[in-house]
Amino acid sequence: MKHYPYLFSPIKIGRLTLKNRICVSPMTITGRGEEKGYFAQDNIDFYTTLARGGAALLTIGETGIHSRTDACHPRMAHLDDPGLLPSLTRLVDSVHQYDTFVSIELVHSGRRAHPAYLPDNGEVWGPSPSVNHYGAKVKEMTEEMMNEIADAYAEAAFMAKFAGVDMVMIHGGHGWLLDQFLSPLNNKRTDEYGGSLENRARFPIMVLDRVRARCGRNFPIEYRISGSELIEGGLEEEEMAVFAHMIESKVDSFHVSVGSFHDPATMVRMFPGPFFPNGVNIPYAAAIKKAVSVPVTGIGGLSDPDDMEKLLEEEKVDMVAMGRQMIADPFLPKKALKGKSSEIAHCIRCMRCNSGALIPYVPYPNGVVYCSVNPVMGRLREIARENSFKTVEKKILIAGGGPAGMQAALGALERGHKVILCEASDSLGKTLSYSDHIEFKQDIRKFRDSLISRIEDSQVEVRMNTVVTPELIRSAEPDLVIGAIGGDPFIPPIEGIADNNVLYAASMHRSGAVPGNNTVIIGGGLMGCEEAIALAQDGKNVTIVEMTDIIAGEADGGLKQMIDEKIAYYKIPVLTGCSCRMITEDGAIVKNKDGEERMLAADSVLIAAGVRPKDSETNRLRDTCYDLGIDFIAVGDCKKTGRIREATASGYFAGRNA
Ligand SMILES: Cc1cc2nc3c(=O)[nH]c(=O)nc-3n(C[C@H](O)[C@H](O)[C@H](O)COP(=O)(O)O)c2cc1C
Ligand code: SF4
Structure with a gap:
């Protein structure tokens, strides 16, 4: 019996026939250790491993097209530099071994370009004049500049085609340049490129027409959009459906994400975290699918083949794409096809993989794609070498x-x-x-x-x-x-801690374990914060006491943002710079940095002070x-x-x- 008949049925994008409906979403990995922004062998190994797992289409992440005015990542790869060709050609060739088509995402970050990554003669360009969030002056683009950028897109696509890439993805979402033209949040123009949707769409359409003219009808173009920017005053579902319909004759498929870097708060939906259901953004893709007749790909926290099969069967989307889940287990397609879905390593949406790149959301990018549940990520090269011994x-x-x-x-x-x-x-x-x-x-x-x-x-x-x-x-x-016997909850030296209204977060293995309605949590690390949110979701009153000035400090990029949001949403009181001096049967006595003490009444005190090795x-x-x-x-x-x-x-x- 064929497992997942919908997931494993072929589909056509333009002239290409894809073997199944599973795509690897664009993921940037250059700028993670390679000096010049070319694809290092590590990068090639990364993409090749994703292809080996059985996906039908793999898209290389954000690749620039005009390096004088754009770089949103350090050491970003650019397709206006022929020096990229040798490594790109080898990458494509390597992925092709596995019957996987390769696409490449072309991007210009417009007003979000980072001045520190631009050359000496660099400038930041955008639809309207402003000062960007890095403090750089943004020049309003003239028609001449638009033509220069549209030509750069076309030449970049042509160069990618020359390197053997099977199709291109034009990034028209997430608040990058094309989205900036489309979005009233960024486009304040009063000429024929601003105002009405038709006017705001004029520059993205100019880009699509140039790419088509340069690469020909048989080179598929996929357009990535944000189905909604999820920002007040920004692009919304209905307008995006009209826009998609407007450009559908110029593209071969749509790939529908959500959110915009214009407001970093939307990142929690762009990379949906554990607080959202899997597939939370699919309704936006389904809305686009209703408006167009070319294939539509949905994305966002997908990881379970059963869920994806259902989305296809119900015709919500034509294809599914995954980013993080494919890092967690590139072999998801093969395991699903063999009926071994229970063995798929499930992505825990911790954002560790992305913590290396999301400047300015992390202070110190580590430059490596590590994964919490897939230990081989970041070490593929040495593993391949060792396998030969x-x-x-x-x-x-x-x-x-x-x-x-x-x-x-x-x-x-x-x-x-x-x-x-x-x-x-x-x-x-x-x-x-x-x-x-x-x-x-x-x-x-x-x-x-x-x-x-x-x-x-x-x-x-x-x-x-x-x-x-x-x-x-x-x-x-x-x-x-091999000793893997774990640790014990750390017991801080607090007077009264041996009392029976004290529990340890690290050893709580069942629900309803925290008695009473009022809880004080000692320790505002990730575990303490998560317990606090869980208790608040159960309708309990909870207060977090944290010694340092920051809570959930060890959480990676986007996850920390989500934790902060939830703590704020549930109005959980957080006392930072505060330590617990004594636990009594009435609660906890805490002390701030100035030595002032106060009593926090509680039915139970939960210690979330971490774990110590046994x-x-x-x-x-x-x-x-x-x-x-x-x-x-x-x-x-x-x-x-x-x-x-x-x-x-x-x-x-x-x-x-x-
Ligand atoms: C490591 C990493 C790098 C990413 N790089 C890009 C990128 O270059 N371009 C892009 O459009 N999205 C990028 N994304 C976003 C993904 O394509 C995807 O939209 C997002 O992760 C949500 O999908 P998921 O829930 O399946 O991970 C990246 C995501 C990750 C985890
Ligand atoms: S690091 Fe975390 S979010 Fe990223 S793929 Fe692995 S488990 Fe998923």
Whole structure:
């Protein structure tokens, strides 16, 4: 029986026949380590891996067309530089091995260009004069400038075609130049390029006509739009449907996202976070589909093949695109086709992957696409190299069946080792079970379940309710023991903390665990904030007490923004620069930086002060192994407490490198 018959039916975009309905959305990865903005081997490996997983169409992310007036990322790739051609040609060739078509997204950021990334003779251009959010003066574009940019789009598309790219995506959304012309928020012109929709659409249409004229009828053009800018006074659904209808004869398909960088608050919908349902933006794509007759692609937090199949069956969209989910598991298409959807590593929408690039939303871009649930991302090159070395089969004993332990097992299995995985409790992935009682943590729950599925479907010997003791190590005679026994909640030295109205966020595994209606949370890190939001959603009163000046400081880019928004939405009082001096049966006595104390009445006090490695147990395991002449490596929280990526990556690589 064919799984997902709608997802796996072919579709035509222009003259191209796509093998299925699954697309990899445009994702910028240049500017992540490569000096000149060319595609580094790492970038080629990234896109090739995404193609190997079985998607029909892959779009290379934002690529500039006019470097003198545009760069929205550091070291951005530009198609007005023929120097890009060798690496682009190799990239396209590499992706083509896997029967995946390649598109490239052409962009000009207009008034959002970053002056620091422009050449010495650079200028910032836009539809109307202004000062941009980086403080640069924006020059109003004359018709001559428009012609120069339209020609640059056309030449860039032609150069991409010359490099073997199968089609282009023109980025007309997200608040970049073409969207700026279309949107009344940015376009204040009074000439024939401003005012009515027809006038505002004139420049985007000029660009489309030039690209078509330069590349020909047989080179498909996809137009990416924001189905709504989601900003008061900005472009809305109805007008976008009229616009789409207006240009449909000039394009071969539409790709419908939402939001605009004009207001960074819309990023939480552009990259829908865990507080939104999967596919939250699909209604905007469905509205465009009703207005046009060319194929329409929907996007936004999609990750479950069942959901996507339904969207296609109900004719809401013609194709589905995924960004983050394809980083989390590029093999989603192949797994779905084989009926193994339960083994898809589920994206937890933590935004770790994007934290490297979203300037100015992160202060220090790290330049690498790391993923919390897919440890190979960011290290594809070395993995490919290591895969070419033959390994000698070893016997590996893993203590701990949390995310680090399970990933260690999967990593070891990939290299042909024999694995025994021991878990002290009665269930795998217990450290992630806080996700069971928080609705907006469903992605983490699904990720945990997919890890368990992969373990259950593998050759790993799982021993539940089994503590790894010296006797067990002796009798199993492993070549390597991997310690993945996790951490314990940190108990801060607060008077009265041993009282029974105190709970620990890190060890709460069930709903309704916090008694009473009033809770004080000690610790405003990500975990404390998420617990606070969950309690507020249950209608409880909650106050966060945080010692530093910032809450959820460790959350990546967009996620931090979402947490702040939710805290504000639920009007959760946050006391920063405040510490807890004493816990009584009536609540918590807290002290601010000036030493002023106040009593916060509460039925329960929730400690969210983080986790500390189980040092003594880990050291005991290590000592036993060393006494027996067996290798030992600690991974995950028992080595150093961190977030999910630290657990999955340290586990996976310990297993692989055994
Ligand atoms: C690492 C990363 C890079 C991205 N780069 C681009 C880009 O270059 N151009 C673009 O239009 N969108 C870019 N996006 C947005 C995605 O194409 C997509 O619209 C967004 O992530 C929402 O889809 P998702 O929920 O499936 O991730 C990027 C997203 C990520 C995660
Ligand atoms: S880093 Fe987080 S948001 Fe990005 S793909 Fe991985 S799990 Fe998803």
